[in-house]
Amino acid sequence: MRRCVLGVPAYLRYTRLYSQLKPFSASALQLQARVKKGAVATTTTNPVVESLRYERKSPIEHILLRPDTYVGSTALAEYTDAWVVSEDGQSCVQMPLSYSPALLKIFDEILVNAADNKQRDPEMNELRVDIDQ
DSSP: OOOOTTHHHHHHHHHHHHHHOOOOOOOHHHHHHHHHHTSSOOOOOOHHHHHHTOOOOOHHHHHHHOGGGTTOOOSOEEEEEEEEEOTTSSOEEEEEEEEOHHHHHHHHHHHHHHHHHHHHOTTOOOOOOOOOO
């Protein structure tokens, strides 16, 4: 079974909103009466002007334009007391560390998806994640 990670929260949000909707039935006369009373705002903007306010973007363009919506902040964060494996690989040293929370979230998502895959496929015997920069 395949799972879309980004689709699940949107589906839950949609079903929650859909369940809160109340059935609406009103005649044209009732709607006209509400408009005359000022209960319903009417807009008289030009559709061409209205369409110029919005830009259509592909999903990839939207992710690149607003990555914090999907993975969190891309600004560097400081961690003052991080334990890091030394360059010789024999010991750990404590030092300040700058990292991107978005990159950490992406890495975490890879590991969580791999753990889910291991539950589904017992023949999986290796997980390799390479980050070169």
